Amino acid sequence: VTAGLMAANLLLLLTGRHPLTVDVRLLDRGFLGAGSLSGTLITATPLLFTGLAAATAFRMQVWNIGAEGQLYMGAVAASGAGLAFGSWPTALVIPAMVAAGLLGGAVWGALPGLLRAYLNANEIITSLMLNYVAGLFITYLIFDSRSFWRDLASHSARVFPQGRNLAAGADWPALAAGPLEVPLGFGLGLVAATLLWFLNSRTRFGFETRLIGDSRPAARYAGVSIARTMVVVMCISGAIAGLGGASEVGDFRHLLDPRGLQQSGFGYAGIVVAALARYNPFAIGLVAILLGGLTNAGYSLQGPDLPAGLVGTMQGLILFFTLGGELLLRYRVRFRSAAALAEGG
Amino acid sequence: MSVNESLPVVIAAAAVFYGTPLLYASLGEVLAERSGVLNLGVEGMMLMGAVCGFGAVQVVAGPGWLALGAAVLCAAAAGAAVALIHGVLAIGLRANQIVSGLALAIFAGGSGLSSYIGNAFRLGGHPAHHEFSRIDVLGLAKMPVLGPILFHQNALVYLSWLVVAAATVYVSRSRLGLNLRAVGESPETADAAGISVAAYRYVHTLVGGALAGLGGAFYSLAITPAWIDGMTSGAGWIAIALVVFAFWRPELAVVGAYLFGALSSLTFVLQTGNVHVAPEVFAALPFVITIVVLAAVSSGWARRRLGAPAALGVPYVREAR
Numbered sequence: 001v002t003a004g005l006m007a008a009n010l011l012l013l014l015t016g017r018h019p020l021t022v023d024v025r026l027l028d029r030g031f032l033g034a035g036s037l038s039g040t041l042i043t044a045t046p047l048l049f050t051g052l053a054a055a056t057a058f059r060m061q062v063w064n065i066g067a068e069g070q071l072y073m074g075a076v077a078a079s080g081a082g083l084a085f086g087s088w089p090t091a092l093v094i095p096a097m098v099a100a101g102l103l104g105g106a107v108w109g110a111l112p113g114l115l116r117a118y119l120n121a122n123e124i125i126t127s128l129m130l131n132y133v134a135g136l137f138i139t140y141l142i143f144d145s146r147s148f149w150r151d152l153a154s155h156s157a158r159v160f161p162q163g164r165n166l167a168a169g170a171d172w173p174a175l176a177a178g179p180l181e182v183p184l185g186f187g188l189g190l191v192a193a194t195l196l197w198f199l200n201s202r203t204r205f206g207f208e209t210r211l212i213g214d215s216r217p218a219a220r221y222a223g224v225s226i227a228r229t230m231v232v233v234m235c236i237s238g239a240i241a242g243l244g245g246a247s248e249v250g251d252f253r254h255l256l257d258p259r260g261l262q263q264s265g266f267g268y269a270g271i272v273v274a275a276l277a278r279y280n281p282f283a284i285g286l287v288a289i290l291l292g293g294l295t296n297a298g299y300s301l302q303g304p305d306l307p308a309g310l311v312g313t314m315q316g317l318i319l320f321f322t323l324g325g326e327l328l329l330r331y332r333v334r335f336r337s338a339a340a341l342a343e344g345g
Numbered sequence: 346m347s348v349n350e351s352l353p354v355v356i357a358a359a360a361v362f363y364g365t366p367l368l369y370a371s372l373g374e375v376l377a378e379r380s381g382v383l384n385l386g387v388e389g390m391m392l393m394g395a396v397c398g399f400g401a402v403q404v405v406a407g408p409g410w411l412a413l414g415a416a417v418l419c420a421a422a423a424g425a426a427v428a429l430i431h432g433v434l435a436i437g438l439r440a441n442q443i444v445s446g447l448a449l450a451i452f453a454g455g456s457g458l459s460s461y462i463g464n465a466f467r468l469g470g471h472p473a474h475h476e477f478s479r480i481d482v483l484g485l486a487k488m489p490v491l492g493p494i495l496f497h498q499n500a501l502v503y504l505s506w507l508v509v510a511a512a513t514v515y516v517s518r519s520r521l522g523l524n525l526r527a528v529g530e531s532p533e534t535a536d537a538a539g540i541s542v543a544a545y546r547y548v549h550t551l552v553g554g555a556l557a558g559l560g561g562a563f564y565s566l567a568i569t570p571a572w573i574d575g576m577t578s579g580a581g582w583i584a585i586a587l588v589v590f591a592f593w594r595p596e597l598a599v600v601g602a603y604l605f606g607a608l609s610s611l612t613f614v615l616q617t618g619n620v621h622v623a624p625e626v627f628a629a630l631p632f633v634i635t636i637v638v639l640a641a642v643s644s645g646w647a648r649r650r651l652g653a654p655a656a657l658g659v660p661y662v663r664e665a666r
Contacts, residue, residue, distance in 0.1 A: 063443055121640040124385065124443065125586045129632040132579050140625040268451050275444055313461050316452020320430060323440040323448065 037293075038181045042252060044292030046071065048189035049244025050270025051288050052196060053105075055279040057237040059200070060213040062230055066112060066127030067241040068267025069134030070105040074242025076138060077104025079149060079166065079249045079256040086167030093170045097246050098188070105242015106235045108134060113234025117227035123234075131267065138258040149256045163255035172250035185247025189288075192240055193281040200281070209233055241267065265312070269295065272315045276322055291315070349493050356607055358493040363568065364606020365502050366391070366560035366577070370584035371591065371598045372505075372512055373424075373556030378588055379516060380549035381529040381656040383442045384431050386449025387557050388581025390424040392459035394558025397423035399565040399572045400468055402475050409475040416475075416566060417501075417559065424558020425551045427453045432550040436543055439660035455575025463572050473570035477501050477563075501563055508556070512595035525549065529654035532661040542661050557581065579632065586635045590642060593653060605631055 050067040057064035081100035085093050112127040141147045143161045151164040172184040200206035208229055212219040219226060244266065253260060273291055277283035295311050370387050377384050384390075398420030405412040431449050434440040453459055463469055477499035479486075486497035516522040527535040528545040536542050564576050583605055591597035608631045 065447065115636070115640050119640040119643055121636070121643040122586075122589065125582065125589075125639055126636050128582050129579075129586070129636050132632045133629050136625040136629045140623055144623040144625060263456075265456055268447075271444075271447055272451065275448075310461055312451055312454060312457030316448050316457050319444070319448035320434060320452065323434050323438070323445055 040289060040293040040296050041181070041183060041186055042292075043296040044288045045183050045186045045189060045247055045251065046244045046264070046266040047269055047273050047292050047295075048186065048285060048288040049192070049240055049247065050266050051273030051277065051284040052189070052192055052270075052281060053109075053237045053241035053244070054270045054274035055277065055281065055284060056196060056240065057233055058274055059279045060209040060230070060233050062113075062116070062233055062237075063124045064109065064112070064127050064234060064237045065124055065271070066109060066130050066238070066267070067244075067270045068265065069127070069131035070108045070238040070241035071245040071248070071267055072131075072134040072138050072261055073108040074101035074105035074239075074245025075249050075256060075261060076141065076149070076245075077101055077242065078246030079163065082166040082170035082249060083148065083164060086170050088169065090169045090171075090173075093167075094172060094184075094250065097170065097250050098243065101242045101244075101246025101249075102239040103242070105245060106239035109234045109236075109238015109241065110231060113231040113238075116234075117230045135258070135262050138256060138261065142256060142258050151255075163257055166249070166254045170250065171254060172247070174251075183247065183251040185244075185251040188243065188247065190285060192243065193285055196240075197281040205229075205232075241270075269315055272319050275319060291318075347489075349487075349489060354490055354493055356610060358497070359610035360603045360607035361494060361498060361502060362606065363610045364603040365498075365505050366563040366568070367580055367584050367587060367605055368505050368509070368598060368602035369560030369563065370557045370581060371587040371602055372508060372595055373553035373560070374585055374588045375591065375593055375595050375598055376512065376516075376525075376549045376556070377428075377553035378657055379529045379593060379654055380525055380546045381532060381654055381659065381661070382432070382435055382546050382550045382553075383446060383658040384428065384435075384449070384550060384553060385443060385446025385585065386427065386431055386453065386581075387584050388455075388577060388579070389450045389453030389457065389459070390427050390554045390557035391561030391564070391577045391581045391584075392455065392575065393423040393427050393453045393462075394420035394561030395565040395576060396459045396463050396468065396561075396572055397558070398562030399473060400462070400466060402473050402566060403468065403471070412475045413477060413500075413566070416562060420558040420562035421555035422558070424554040424556070424561065426554070427458075428550050428554020428557070431554075432547050435660065436546045436550070439662060442658050442660070450581070460574045463574060468572040469574070471571065473566055475566075476570035477567040499567055501559070501567060509595055509599055516595055526654075529656055532656050532659075536661075546661075557584070560584070583631060583635055586639055589653075590638060605635075608634060 050071060053067040053070065054064065078097040078101035081096045082093060085096050088096070108130060109127075111130060112121075112123045115121040115126050116123040141149045142163055146152060149163050151162050153164075174181040174183050175187055176182075200210070208219065208224045211222065211224060212226055212229060216226060245261075248261065248266075249256065269291065273284055273287050276291070277287040294314060370391055373390075374384065374387055398416040401416040401419035402412050405415045427449060430452075431442075431445055434445040434448075435442045451457055479497050479499050480503075482496040482503075485495075486492045488496060514522075516525065524535065524540045525545055527538065528540060528542050532542045535545075560580070561577055564580075565572050569576065584602075587598060587601040587605065590601040611627050611630065
């Protein structure tokens with residue numbers, strides 16, 4: 001990670017910006033400045049979900065790249081539920097939105113899972129294609145149709161299409177911890193992380209997924225149904241990403257926002273989070289905050305005087321160095337002088 | 346209305362045009378995968394090619410052919426340069442090829458380095474100073490049916506045909522191609538026969554990156570002669586799927602690429618023909634069809650007969666025999 005950040009600094013230097021001042025501002029916007037930690041948590045919340053979603057599938061060597069689309073579909077389902085049941089008391093709307101988000105993501109995740117399990121279609125490609133389909137679907141809902149999700153009442157919305165606002169009762173309350181505002185979604189994400197940890201390390205199902213991840217032949221001989229487990233894992237993975245979409249709607253946006261969701265790229269960043277945390281659910285919480293801070297600061301900086309595109313570059317660099325570093329951790333490289341070798345040492 | 350303005354001919358000509366970037370990218374990926382290296386970063390490599398090729402055209406002063414030639418070289422070099430990162434990680438450091446490829450796609454992709462370069466040098470918002478325009482080959486462009494399809498395309502299209510022919514002969518008819526297939530199918534055997542596994546993998550990963558870069562430049566210098574963030578919009582991923590449809594054979598990549606070229610051209614062609622369907626439906630079509638075709642070819646007889654290289658995605662460690 002450190003090396004990744006240093007490489008990002010080098011890039012800044014090459015394009016003629018002073019890296020140190022940028023670093024200071026990154027830190028300030030991301031973690032230290034007033035209210036910035038709360039802002040960081042806003043970015044960290046969806047990353048927590050997509051990170052967990054990616055880790056759940058990757059552990060089993062099932063490459064679900066579709067967290068992005070599953071998050072969109074979760075957002076569609078949750079905002080649909082929020083709009084439909086907006087008149088209910090808050091204590092009922094929120095569970096309905098959570099359930100809808102889980103379901104929306106699970107269905108979208110089940111598709112590549114089924115295709116892989118029963119037709120052997122590469123899940124990397126199918127889940128990724130579904131991201132684009134989901135993205136176009138939400139754009140269609142808001143921009144090119146007169147759907148339930150679109151705001152057709154207000155004046156400005158007829159000129160600039162946008163989603164219908166949810167009733168105030170469907171806003172998720174933030175949990176206050178001193179001066180810090182923790183979004184309800186972040187709390188739910190931590191609950192999900194704990195459940196996943198339990199599932200992974202304390203249940204038969206978790207053992208089976210790990211077995212499949214380590215060696216498919218061994219799992220087959222042990223009588224594990226690989227196809228069924230794969231579909232279930234993809235459903236869980238999709239459901240978590242969908243919950244992330246529900247939290248985006250309930251916690252932050254309060255409407256279906258196709259542009260905003262597609263610009264954020266939370267699903268892809270979740271892959272970075274999962275890889276950095278080595279698929280450990282609790283580590284994902286920490287990494288999500290770290291990367292959330294960087295992303296948040298990156299976005300707030302890249303508007304006025306820094307070019308956009310910094311965020312993805314930084315994420316990619318961090319990932320490269322993590323991958324490279326893993327080899328060095330696995331095999332301890334020993335540097336020995338030629339003289340020592342000549343002595344037969 | 347002449348034959349050359351009829352819908353089938355227009356679509357066929359557009360299929361060749363829009364299919365060409367897919368053809369370059371999937372040819373590159375065929376070569377890389379044949380050597381046993383799965384590179385999922387095609388989208389990123391294409392965007393790097395697109396932005397660097399466009400940048401070269403804006404900067405190089407001089408006649409059009411010089412600027413465009415420089416752009417082609419820049420695009421190929423940029424694609425190869427980012428492919429080198431994947432090469433070092435996946436071949437040299439034996440990292441997981443899937444994660445490394447994804448990292449490359451994020452690093453160079455729509456909100457990554459390609460966008461950073463585009464914004465840092467303020468490339469967006471200006472039309473290209475030069476672009477690849479259609480050439481009337483031997484004055485045959487007016488020929489009925491075949492004219493607009495075959496003899497009225499740009500130089501990059503004709504170059505892609507040369508590349509297909511070269512790659513086909515290379516892979517299936519040459520000594521080096523035989524070595525390449527050996528490296529992809531059974532690196533242990535290849536190594537024992539004195540072939541350098543790492544060298545073959547590096548070279549083909551780099552060539553794959555260069556071809557993806559060329560494909561990307563086709564977007565910024567021919568389709569929309571301008572630079573837009575993330576302008577390849579998923580073409581790189583479709584190219585990866587096309588490798589599967591082509592059963593890892595360069596000559597078959599042509600069929601798939603032009604088929605998908607036709608699909609992506611439908612949006613533009615039918616919109617001018619007054620067909621009222623939401624644009625998102627057409628835009629989603631290539632992705633949906635990719636999924637359907639992939640599901641169809643992956644199961645059953647096709648997979649048994651013509652599979653992937655056996656060592657695809659597996660790092661080669663000499664001691665681990």
